Amino acid sequence: MDKAVLKYIKAGNEKGQIITEYAIIMVMCLLFILALMVLFYYLTEYGERLLDLVSIDYP
16 A cells, blocks of 8 residues: 555544544543532532531630
């Protein structure tokens, strides 16, 4: 086969891999943001209670 044809075939395969990797990274970023949002919600909702549980009361 001609080198140009092999190069075109290789580029087509890499394009599919790049799209797949991009989609996986986007899903991971969205899950990370979702986890941060959940943590932020619970820390603001129960923040005072959590501080009371872990804080030390000095006389």
